[in-house]
Amino acid sequence: MEFPRIHIIFIVLAICLRLNAVYGRHMHHWDFFDYCAISCRAHSASLTEFGGVGDGTTSNTRAFQAAVDHLSQFESDGGSMLFVPPGKWLTGSFNITNHFTLFLHKDAVLLASQDESEYAVIEPLPSYGRGRDTEGGRYISLIFGTNLTDVVITGNNGTIDGQGEPWWDKFHKGELLYTRPYLIEIMHSENIQISNLTLVNSPSWHVHPVYCSNVIVQGLTILAPVTVPNTDGINPDSCTNTRIEDCYIVSGDDCIAVKSGWDEYGIAFGMPTKQLVIRRLTCISPFSAVIALGSEMSGGIQDVRAEDILAINSESGVRIKTAVGRGGYVKDIYVRGMAMKTMKWAFWMTGNYGSHADNNYDPNALPLIQNINYRDMVAENVTMAAKLEGISGDPFTGICISNVTIGMAKKAKKIAWNCTDIEGISSGVVPQPCQELLDQGSAYVATCNFPTDSLPIDSLEIQTCSYRKKYSLDNHVLKHL
Ligand SMILES: *[C@@H]1O[C@H](CO)[C@@H](O)[C@H](O)[C@H]1NC(C)=O
Ligand SMILES: *[C@@H]1O[C@H](CO)[C@@H](O)[C@H](O)[C@H]1NC(C)=O
Numbered sequence: 001m002e003f004p005r006i007h008i009i010f011i012v013l014a015i016c017l018r019l020n021a022v023y024g025r026h027m028h029h030w031d032f033f034d035y036c037a038i039s040c041r042a043h044s045a046s047l048t049e050f051g052g053v054g055d056g057t058t059s060n061t062r063a064f065q066a067a068v069d070h071l072s073q074f075e076s077d078g079g080s081m082l083f084v085p086p087g088k089w090l091t092g093s094f095n096i097t098n099h100f101t102l103f104l105h106k107d108a109v110l111l112a113s114q115d116e117s118e119y120a121v122i123e124p125l126p127s128y129g130r131g132r133d134t135e136g137g138r139y140i141s142l143i144f145g146t147n148l149t150d151v152v153i154t155g156n157n158g159t160i161d162g163q164g165e166p167w168w169d170k171f172h173k174g175e176l177l178y179t180r181p182y183l184i185e186i187m188h189s190e191n192i193q194i195s196n197l198t199l200v201n202s203p204s205w206h207v208h209p210v211y212c213s214n215v216i217v218q219g220l221t222i223l224a225p226v227t228v229p230n231t232d233g234i235n236p237d238s239c240t241n242t243r244i245e246d247c248y249i250v251s252g253d254d255c256i257a258v259k260s261g262w263d264e265y266g267i268a269f270g271m272p273t274k275q276l277v278i279r280r281l282t283c284i285s286p287f288s289a290v291i292a293l294g295s296e297m298s299g300g301i302q303d304v305r306a307e308d309i310l311a312i313n314s315e316s317g318v319r320i321k322t323a324v325g326r327g328g329y330v331k332d333i334y335v336r337g338m339a340m341k342t343m344k345w346a347f348w349m350t351g352n353y354g355s356h357a358d359n360n361y362d363p364n365a366l367p368l369i370q371n372i373n374y375r376d377m378v379a380e381n382v383t384m385a386a387k388l389e390g391i392s393g394d395p396f397t398g399i400c401i402s403n404v405t406i407g408m409a410k411k412a413k414k415i416a417w418n419c420t421d422i423e424g425i426s427s428g429v430v431p432q433p434c435q436e437l438l439d440q441g442s443a444y445v446a447t448c449n450f451p452t453d454s455l456p457i458d459s460l461e462i463q464t465c466s467y468r469k470k471y472s473l474d475n476h477v478l479k480h481l
């Protein structure tokens, strides 16, 4: 078949224009890029294809829900990615789906709606028995997923802004009808990645994986005013095999709070947090802990390995919080390589934290706190080296502190260590610990060793994926020919 000459020219022109549409005047720098994820996706779409408007005032709740509903058809066909372009995208809560990636461009800001009606009220967590703020239900989180597998929430440092102020005010005034929403909550799920995002001003906790396994949290910047209530950074809760890396957190509560349910509800549910790795964390938390274990720990916390931590102006470094009635355990905890600057307490253990779900807790449910290891740390400007307070008749045992130098503040407490109902050893610790932690001599400085095996989460592979925004030759381009 022969083409008339003129047609050949048109075809060549059309190809050039097509390239032009991609590389030329229609080119946006987000059209092609690579990113890292636990799985890549076969299908993708942009929020704007579902009526999204990034003007900061139009609600995108329906656009997000429509996008996820549409993309969920690809669950078993290579998975999908929803791309959020630059703009300010106001939205209420939306649910995500299986084999799904939410990707926020660096100039994309999700603005959480401040309208309570945008957050469905859901059942309390079974391991808590009630909401954390109020009895009964709780507002669903801004981004919510349950019973999922293979979920990625990432970006090249796009922002999710919880706009928490009215929630914090209502909490203080006792005006909340239900427990405040979290920013991101993923329940009963496996293979989760939350990475390379900036999360700010959550109404309450920022990242809450609960009843999950195989969770990677990486490269998050989490910022909230240091005086606002319960704005924890990352709370692995009854999760197995979790890795938290390269995060920078400034918050009004614990930077990382490891949890596993509350009193009789947590004991009955019986799901521990175990095999948790935390590394390269920077934390500023003037009124709370860098890493808290508890206080909700009734399902147990076991095998936590934290290293390369920088704490600045924080109340305490590692803190164990528990109480009679919690039951459960905190055991096999290893922390090494922690630098602390300006702290109230380097180490803190609290056996009488109280704060019960209700009055039906079992007074005979005593927590087991055992094999807690801290080594290779330097602290400066510390008010009190350690306050280690176990439970009378239920001492915290197997505490080991080695190669730790704590520089005391000018206005330090006269007594650097105050220990009650604890047992353990120390080695090479300055200032000299309490008599409950008798120094074994510097020859034993290698005590409280970190485990040498690696946890399964460290072998979960991250791949390089490519996103290509698909262009078709627009009709109006053809008409010009
Ligand atoms: C996060 O971004 C950094 C570069 O900024 C990159 O090296 C890393 O692989 C990314 N991680 C994930 C999990 O997206
Ligand atoms: C999201 O999931 C929760 C729990 O399954 C459900 O209660 C809620 O209605 C869902 N929201 C939407 C918008 O579908």
Ligand SMILES: *[C@@H]1O[C@H](CO)[C@@H](O)[C@H](O)[C@H]1NC(C)=O
Pocket (backbone or CB within 6 Å): 146, 147, 188
């Ligand atoms: C989600 O998984 C949990 C735990 O396996 C199960 O109890 C619950 O019924 C599931 N929910 C849904 C909506 O499938």
Ligand SMILES: *[C@@H]1O[C@H](CO)[C@@H](O)[C@H](O)[C@H]1NC(C)=O
Pocket (backbone or CB within 6 Å): 157, 197, 198, 221
């Ligand atoms: C991400 O953005 C935050 C807030 O603007 C900034 O502090 C942080 O350095 C950024 N992270 C990266 C890896 O660019």
Ligand SMILES: *[C@@H]1O[C@H](CO)[C@@H](O)[C@H](O)[C@H]1NC(C)=O
Pocket (backbone or CB within 6 Å): 337, 375, 376, 377, 378, 403, 445
């Ligand atoms: C003691 O801890 C410091 C870090 O604070 C580390 O550089 C040093 O190697 C440790 N010494 C021993 C003997 O492990």
Ligand SMILES: *[C@@H]1O[C@H](CO)[C@@H](O)[C@H](O)[C@H]1NC(C)=O
Pocket (backbone or CB within 6 Å): 342, 381, 383, 409
């Ligand atoms: C030491 O800590 C106090 C607060 O306890 C603070 O006011 C002071 O600036 C800190 N000094 C240094 C050198 O960081």
Ligand SMILES: *[C@@H]1O[C@H](CO)[C@@H](O)[C@H](O)[C@H]1NC(C)=O
Pocket (backbone or CB within 6 Å): 389, 415, 418, 419, 420
């Ligand atoms: C040490 O702690 C115990 C119990 O926590 C407290 O009663 C006592 O007053 C403290 N001692 C000093 C000297 O601070």
